[in-house]
Amino acid sequence: MSDRLAAAVVELVAALRDELAAERPSDAGPARLLSVDEAAALLGLGRSRLYNELQAGRLRSIKVGRRRLVPAAAISEFVGQAAEAPGRP
Numbered sequence: 269m270s271d272r273l274a275a276a277v278v279e280l281v282a283a284l285r286d287e288l289a290a291e292r293p294s295d296a297g298p299a300r301l302l303s304v305d306e307a308a309a310l311l312g313l314g315r316s317r318l319y320n321e322l323q324a325g326r327l328r329s330i331k332v333g334r335r336r337l338v339p340a341a342a343i344s345e346f347v348g349q350a351a352e353a354p355g356r357p
Contacts, residue, residue: 274351277347277350277351278351280347280351281344281347281348281351284343284344284347285344300339300340301330301332301337301338301339301340302337302338302339302340302343303335303337303338304318304319304336304337304338306338307327307338307343310343311343311346311347321346322336322338326346326349327342327343327346328342328345329342
């Protein structure tokens with residue numbers, strides 16, 4: 269990954285963390301849970317790719333009944349991991 273791209277990804281991660289922190293104070297209760305469609309849209313991925321990331325264990329999720337939900341904090345973790353992993357598509 270080029271230095272310029274790496275810097276842009278780091279900047280994006282920081283912006284996502286700031287945005288998520290602004291949405292929910294740290295002691296305000298449970299974390300926001302995103303549907304698969306919401307998480308995919310936020311990450312700019314398709315549903316199939318998101319499910320691949322979930323299956324591979326690179327993105328955390330929980331199951332509530334029949335629904336698969338992604339904690340907002342897991343989005344930040346995933347983006348941070350992607351920024352740190354050189355050569356990963």
